[in-house]
Amino acid sequence: MEVSVILGQGIAGSSLAWWLHWAGDEVHLIDRKEEKSASRTAAGLITPFAGKRMAKSADHETLMNEATAFYQRVENIVGRKLLEQQPSLRWFQSDQERDLFLEERAEKHAAEIKLEYASDGTVQGFWMLNAARLRIRDFLFTTREYFARLGHYHVQDVDLNKDISVMADGVMVQGANVKGSRLIFCQGYQSQMNAWFPGIPDAPARGEMLKVQIPGRQETAVVQQRYWLAPVHSDLQHPDDQKETADDEYIIGATYDRVNLSGPQDDIGRQELTTALRQMTSSQFTVIGHYSAVRAATKTRKPVVALHHEYQQLAILNGMGSKGCLQAPAAAKALAALLTQTTSPEQNKSKPVSLTRLAHSIIRRAIQPGDTVIDATAGNGHDTLFMAQCVQERGRVFSIDVQHSAIESTAEKLRMNGVTQVVQIEDDHSIVLDRLLQESQSVRAIMFNLGYLPGGDKQQITTRDSTKKAVTSGLQLLSAGGVMTVTAYRGHPGGQEEARAVDEIAQEVNVEIFTVDVIPGSEENEASPVLYVFRRREKQTL
Structure with missing residues (x-):
């Protein structure tokens, strides 16, 4: 018998639990039992005609028939009208x-x-x-009680970066002390980023x-x-x-x-x-x-049903948005079928997310038009242009690089894209950030891409001492709710030492003021890039 562990017992997790249970799995639900989650505060409405144009989606009938049959099946088991x-x-x-x-x-x-x-x-x-x-709180309560009677409901606030261990024969969730053949993330929107499936939900x-x-x-x-x-x-x-x-x-x-x-x-x-x-x-x-x-909505307005691109023991069901009661049964059924059928890894493989794209996704969600931000390693100008487009004309971007060729390359990219709100500075980023700090500047986001200039002189690289000073100053420049991403490339000479310097900062930050996520490009390859995500809390914890 397969053991499926589901993280999150909202509308998505509860629906998936029933489908996997009916498929013969031993299902364990892990939930932090947050009473003010989107599922637990929802009104349970299912309306055929929605939006400003009062349009009926092409798949409404199919989804409604699936949902009706699903809820009736649960009703017959729990003995309550839902x-x-x-x-x-x-x-x-x-x-x-x-x-x-x-x-x-x-x-x-x-x-x-x-x-x-x-x-x-x-x-x-x-x-x-x-x-x-749908009497949604009744549905969640009866689902919880059913699996609790089996001894398969666990209350635990899982740290996604520390409590999950993926092994060859399954997945271990620390704290809850539950090991399963697979782990499915059904948490909806979370303030803590899910490094296994970054950027979901995206809206x-x-x-x-x-x-x-x-x-x-x-x-x-x-x-x-x-x-x-x-x-x-x-x-x-x-x-x-x-x-x-x-x-x-x-x-x-x-x-x-x-x-x-x-x-x-x-x-x-x-x-x-x-x-x-x-x-x-x-x-x-x-x-x-x-x-x-917070609703877990997506830009496509469709649920996310996917296996991890590398670890087939991991999957995700997310993005129900405001139509969770209608969409969850069919989406959960589709994922249950995907998990329980025999398919090759290539069939289930999704496109991996690069650390650069992940860093952009994190920054994009943190900043708004009009913000002041910093690209501390301009390079060829990709991050500078990206940040300038995010803050728009009302915002301001400080773009820093010690190499003149990088400044010129970035200037040309900005000119070709009609961007004018960028202040370019040719100097060591540790000096510039310290100067901005002395000027009492406050910024919403900072990006670092360490190493050498792509296509440039590989002998000219960012260094441990300069990087450590710059990152330390960057933390002090962040406003409340601000984000700093540092991508360290460990494969070139000096790269491991530079990454260790950033890691030292991550270990020493005041956890009452900052949170830190460390995301390696590969668990098996110590020379792979690693992304550090520093977030300044909105309010200091007590």
Whole structure:
């Protein structure tokens, strides 16, 4: 019997657990039991027509049939109703939206909708007759209890960089003391980068919701008008709530914020939602709860179902976004089939992610237009151009290199791309960063690519002492939430010594102020490049 270890017990992990269990695996779920995760705060809505254009995706019927059969199968095992077929009302926000729907959608989907008329006979909205709602907290709870009774549910906050050991015969998860034939990452969005599958999800979005009490309101259907308003299920009782749910309590959501992924709920989100609610009802209401979570969304709006490009013992299921209740059953089934069938490594092999691409992905998510950043080793200008494009014209990039040929090469690349917001400095980066520090500069991101200039004189390389001083100054230049990446190339003379110098800094940083991730290009090859990722915490830990 194969032993499958699933990290994360949200909608994705729970769905995969059932499919692998039904396939005959011994399934272990490891979860940090965070009650404010995206899955645990979701409303469980499944709507056929979504988005500004109220379009129905081509695969909706297939996904819905798969989800319905899946949840019914779980219901038969746990003895509890989980999925409810419940029509949902969508109000039009404008005449243009109404006209678009009537011209392009109404006739085509006549059997799936019912138009809602105003007293004067005009169409003001439509009912989605095939909408549904998952009692998601019940689904997660009953799944957890089922596997807990088998002794296969473990509460553990796993450090992705320290607690996971990949071996020839499987994977060991320290702390939880669980060894499996394979490990599947189903954690959704995590603030700690997953070095095994970097850059996933690639478009996370923070959403805020309000729990409100609307005295006298008896509506049991979900109502949508850009935002949705849904009755609170008893299973949606939030861990912050101090009393039982009443019949007149509702949840309104959700905002979208792709920039500010961390931090507490704020007044901006609260105001946005209360303004929307006043447009949806004329009744008085009281806000009794304010929650937020980060959705694990992707740029393609499709789930990520993949095996690791090198270690076939590792896999990932992620990127459910705002359609997790609909997409998770089918995506989990696909991954379970991929894991349990016999296929060659070449068939399952995905394109590896280079450390350079990984560093770019990390930096891209950390900076915004208008930020000040530093390319501490300009080289041929690739990183300088990348950072300049990220911060745009309102931002500023300091591009540093000790070699005149590097400065010229970078200047030419910037000129060809019409980039003007770069300050080029020809000098030792340790001197320049120290000078910027003395000038009380503060930057959002810094990139180092150590070694020699590609295509240049290989005798001219960055050195241990200069690099150590520069990286140390760089840490002090980072603003709260800032990121510094250092890629060390260990294959050239002096490269191992230089990498050890950076490693010494990584070992000595104040962990109350910084976090450090160390990502080798290859576990087996000590001469492979290694990426160090230093992050300055938003707030100092106590």
